[in-house]
Amino acid sequence: MRFEAVIGLEIHAQLLTESKLFCGCSTKFGNPPNTNICPVCMGHPGVLPILNKKAVEFTIRMGLATSCTINKYSIFARKNYFYPDLPKGYQISQYELPLCSNGYLEIEHQNQRKKIRINRIHLEEDAGKSIHDQGNFTLLDFNRCGVPLIEIVTAPDIQTPEEAGIFLSEIRQIVKYLGICDGNMEEGSLRCDANVSIREAGSNILGTKTEVKNMNSIKNVVDALKYEIERQIEIVSSGGRIIQQTLLWNADKQIIEPMRTKEESHDYRYFPEPDLPIVEVNEEWLNVIRENLPELPSIRKERMKSQYNIPDYDIEILTTEKEFADYFEETAKFTDDYKSISNWFMTEILKILNEQKISIKEFPIKPEYLGELIKLINNQTISGKIAKEVFNEMLVEPGSPSEIIKEKNLIQISDEKIIEEIVQKVIESNQKQVQQYLEGKDKVFAHFVGQVMRETKGKANPSLVNKILKEKLDNLRK
Amino acid sequence: MKITKELILHIAELSHLKLKEDEIEKFQIELNQILEYVDNLNEIDTSSIEPLSHPLPIVNVFREDRVEKSITREEALKNAPEATDEFFKVPKVI
Ligand SMILES: [Zn+2]
Numbered sequence: 001m002r003f004e005a006v007i008g009l010e011i012h013a014q015l016l017t018e019s020k021l022f023c024g025c026s027t028k029f030g031n032p033p034n035t036n037i038c039p040v041c042m043g044h045p046g047v048l049p050i051l052n053k054k055a056v057e058f059t060i061r062m063g064l065a066t067s068c069t070i071n072k073y074s075i076f077a078r079k080n081y082f083y084p085d086l087p088k089g090y091q092i093s094q095y096e097l098p099l100c101s102n103g104y105l106e107i108e109h110q111n112q113r114k115k116i117r118i119n120r121i122h123l124e125e126d127a128g129k130s131i132h133d134q135g136n137f138t139l140l141d142f143n144r145c146g147v148p149l150i151e152i153v154t155a156p157d158i159q160t161p162e163e164a165g166i167f168l169s170e171i172r173q174i175v176k177y178l179g180i181c182d183g184n185m186e187e188g189s190l191r192c193d194a195n196v197s198i199r200e201a202g203s204n205i206l207g208t209k210t211e212v213k214n215m216n217s218i219k220n221v222v223d224a225l226k227y228e229i230e231r232q233i234e235i236v237s238s239g240g241r242i243i244q245q246t247l248l249w250n251a252d253k254q255i256i257e258p259m260r261t262k263e264e265s266h267d268y269r270y271f272p273e274p275d276l277p278i279v280e281v282n283e284e285w286l287n288v289i290r291e292n293l294p295e296l297p298s299i300r301k302e303r304m305k306s307q308y309n310i311p312d313y314d315i316e317i318l319t320t321e322k323e324f325a326d327y328f329e330e331t332a333k334f335t336d337d338y339k340s341i342s343n344w345f346m347t348e349i350l351k352i353l354n355e356q357k358i359s360i361k362e363f364p365i366k367p368e369y370l371g372e373l374i375k376l377i378n379n380q381t382i383s384g385k386i387a388k389e390v391f392n393e394m395l396v397e398p399g400s401p402s403e404i405i406k407e408k409n410l411i412q413i414s415d416e417k418i419i420e421e422i423v424q425k426v427i428e429s430n431q432k433q434v435q436q437y438l439e440g441k442d443k444v445f446a447h448f449v450g451q452v453m454r455e456t457k458g459k460a461n462p463s464l465v466n467k468i469l470k471e472k473l474d475n476l477r478k
Numbered sequence: 479m480k481i482t483k484e485l486i487l488h489i490a491e492l493s494h495l496k497l498k499e500d501e502i503e504k505f506q507i508e509l510n511q512i513l514e515y516v517d518n519l520n521e522i523d524t525s526s527i528e529p530l531s532h533p534l535p536i537v538n539v540f541r542e543d544r545v546e547k548s549i550t551r552e553e554a555l556k557n558a559p560e561a562t563d564e565f566f567k568v569p570k571v572i
Contacts, residue, residue, distance in 0.1 A: 017543045024546025033564045034555065038548040053540035075531045082494050084568045097531075131565070132572050139565035142554075267492055272531040280537040 001237070002201040005229045006209075007158035007194055011171055012149045013181040014126065014189040015058045021125045021148040022049030022092065029187065033141035041125075041146035043088030049275055051076075055148040056099065056279060058180040059123045060289050062150055063100025065174050065296055066118050070281055074099045076123075076273040081266075084140055085128040093151075095270040098122035099279070105174075107166045116167050117155035124149055150180075156195065156206070161225035165218050168192055172218070173297050176322045185216050192221055197242070198232045207232075208242040212256065215249045224249035227256055300325060308338040317346055323360045327367055334371025337378055344370060348391060365394045373401040381405070382412045383462055414461040416468065419452070422460070423468050426451045427476075437473055445469070481509040 020027055023040035040047045063070050077095035100121040106113050128145040130138050152171065158164050172190055175181035183190050197209035212228050215221045227249075232242055246259040295303070301319050305312065319325045324345070331341045353360060373394075377387045382405060390401045390410065397404070405411055413419060426448055427434060433444045452465050486506050490497045497505070551564070560567040 019541075019543050019545045024541070024544060025548045026545045032551070034551045034566070036548060037551075037554050042554065050539060050541040052543050054543035056540070073537075080492070082492060084566075084571055130571065132570070134570075136570050137560075137567050138569070138571045139562065139567055141565060267488070269492075274532065277532050277534060277536045277539050 003198045003229075003233050003236070004201045005159055005161075005225075005232075006156045006197050006199060006206060007161075007164055007225060008156040009152075009154045009158065009164060009167065010193045010195070011152040011154075011168065012191045012193075013062075013152070013171075013175050013183075015055050015148040015150060015180055016182060017052055017054050017058070017148055019052060020146040021052050021055050021123070022146055025146065027147045029189075031143055033143060036143040037145065041087075042142060049092065049273075051276060051279070052148060055123060056281075057289055058148075058178070059099045059121060059150050060281065060286070061178045061180055061293055062152070062175065063103060063121050064290060064293055065178055066100075066103040066105050066121070066152075068100035068103030068118060068121060070100055070286055071097055072281055073097060074279045074281070076276045076279075077270045078273050079124075079268045079270055081268060083127075084138060085130045085142075085145070087128070087142060087145065091125060091127065092273055092276070093124035093270075094122035096272075099281070105167065105170055107163065107170055109160075109163055109166055114157075114163070116157045116163075119153045119155050121150055121152050124151060156197075161222045161229070164194065164225055165222040168221055169218050173320070173322070177297050177300070178294050185218065188216065191216070194221065194225060194228075196225060196228050196232070198229060198236065207236075208244050210242065210244065211246045213246060213248055213259065216251075220249055220251050223251070223254065224256060227254070231256065297322075304329075308332065308342075310338050310342050314339075314342040314346065317350075318342060321360065327360050327363075330367035331371045331374075334368050335374045335378075337374050340374045340377070341370065344374070344391075348388075352395065364396075364398065365391070369394060369400055376401055376405070380412060380414055380461060382410060383458070383460075385458055385462070386410050386412065389458075410459060412461050413456055413459050414464060416464060419456075419460055419464050419468050420472075422452055422455050423448075423465070423472055426455065427472060434473070434476065438477055445473070448473070479513055481506055481513065 014027075017027060019025060020036075020041055023038050025036045025038050025041055028036065040049055060070055062068075074094065074097045076092050078090040079093045079095070080090040082089055098120045101119065103118040103121070104115045105118060106115050108114075126144045126147040126149050128140055128142040130140055132138055154167070158167060172183040172185075175190070176183045181189055185191070192215055194212045194215070195209045196212060197207035199205055199207045210228065210232070212224050215224045228247065235242060247256045248259050250257055297319055301315055304319065304325065305315050308315075317324070318328045327349075328341055328345060331345075332338055335341065349360070349363065349365075352358075353363065373387055373390060376382050376390075377384055382390065386405075387401075390404050393404050393408070394401065399407075430448065430451060433447050436444045437448075448469050449462075449465055452460055452469065453462075483502060483506060486497070486502050486509070490502075555561040555566065558566050
């Protein structure tokens with residue numbers, strides 16, 4: 001029997017607000033435990049949650065970016081469950097009437113475009129963090145409790161682990177472009193759970209599904225889904241039955257394990273949150289949000305293509321991360337040699353980001369200085385080779401390229417007289433090679449170039465060196 | 479809807495409450511009475527009325543996204559039955 005997989009994703013994205021969803025506590029990551037908490041997010045009796053307007057606007061941005069209907073009226077609900085990371089005994093989420101519903105995102109895989117439907121995008125609060133394995137205790141840090149999250153729920157339209165990976169990276173790119181989430185999967189600001197089942201290829205009956213969690217990178221999602229689909233196929237093929245359960249991906253061992261938890265019956269008993277009035281998104285407000293919507297990846301690509309006139313391939317690379325595109329466009333304010341910026345970016349800069357495992361935000365050379373460096377090459381102040389040296393210098397020492405060039409005395413020698421003198425000297429002291437050249441060994445020409453460069457510590461204008469050398473040597477041939 | 483003993487036990491389990499035998503019986507009777515009372519509402523035709531999700535006719539009560547000073551950790555941990563210097567402490571859950 002041939003099988004096909006049916007996959008739906010639930011993606012949680014932590015919103016980049018300064019304060020929590022219902023109180024003024026900071027959302028800052030990495031603060032000491034239990035220092036960003038207050039009576040509201042701790043669920044003390046008698047407190048009232050008040051909704052963070054920006055979090056609502058961020059959710060609507062995501063809805064607009066994925067062609068969702070933005071519901072005019074939406075409400076919050078209490079999702080009741082008893083677990084120590086949730087001090088109130090319920091999570092404030094949305095159930096009926098979420099902020100956004102019925103959208104989609106088009107992905108491209110193996111040159112085919114495919115629509116993945118998005119059932120809903122709702123706004124909810126995060127829970128706290130439990131620290132287990134502390135003897136007979138569990139320790140709790142409530143800093144994250146009440147931090148705003150959006151949950152994006154897809155229809156079961158995804159059929160392969162690869163499609164899931166592409167969909168997730170598109171979502172990641174969009175939230176970053178929208179400026180609503182930093183997209184960091186390792187730190188957990190973007191999390192993805194998957195519902196997976198298999199069925200006979202072509203059938204329209206859904207099999208029993210499992211939920212896979214703990215996949216904190218796009219690669220993990222692809223690996224875990226591959227593993228889980230294989231596992232299910234093996235069970236069904238040998239006559240077994242799939243048990244509905246929650247599974248965790250163990251990336252170190254590359255296996256899936258059942259979640260370690262006490263047996264809980266899931267019965268969330270949702271009901272409308274009485275402490276929060278209805279949210280009404282009227283036309284006027286929606287228009288303001290729409291007008292202020294940051295440029296989406298697809299639109300930015302098109303604009304950059306027409307604005308900078310560089311190859312499509314370059315544009316693809318430059319827009320993979322919003323920060324790449326930002327860096328490029330910032331540099332483009334300082335030089336109009338766009339292709340050179342792109343070349344420097346794709347070769348030198350990306351190499352360093354990979355080697356040093358840093359993000360472009362941590363990259364030490366300011367766009368302004370890269371722009372200046374390119375200008376210095378183009379107006380022949382320095383050669384490309386020296387530019388590389390200056391670039392490396394800027395990596396370790398902050399400072400403008402002009403300063404570095406002056407300081408290190410690297411300005412290119414473009415004075416023909418000076419170069420002629422040096423060329424003359426090199427010819428006189430390399431008579432053996434001159435003889436070879438005269439006998440027709442053109443290869444030794446490179447030797448002369450190298451000698452001139454050595455004499456000038458690489459500062460001689462290479463095209464002038466070539467020209468003058470050729471003239472002088474060819475004169476000797478006559 | 480009828481509240482059975484099983485349902486009382488289910489709700490008690492979800493709420494992590496331990497009920498004594500006489501309490502189970504007591505809550506079963508009380509909850510049934512409450513539901514019977516609420517059932518009276520079914521006599522009214524509500525087919526043309528929008529469901530009510532909030533008792534007050536107000537919309538859009540927001541706060542701006544500004545960080546306000548929280549209480550200190552010491553204050554936050556003060557009321558907890560058990561805590562370390564940094565964390566709340568509860569019986570092992572896994
Ligand atoms: Zn708070």
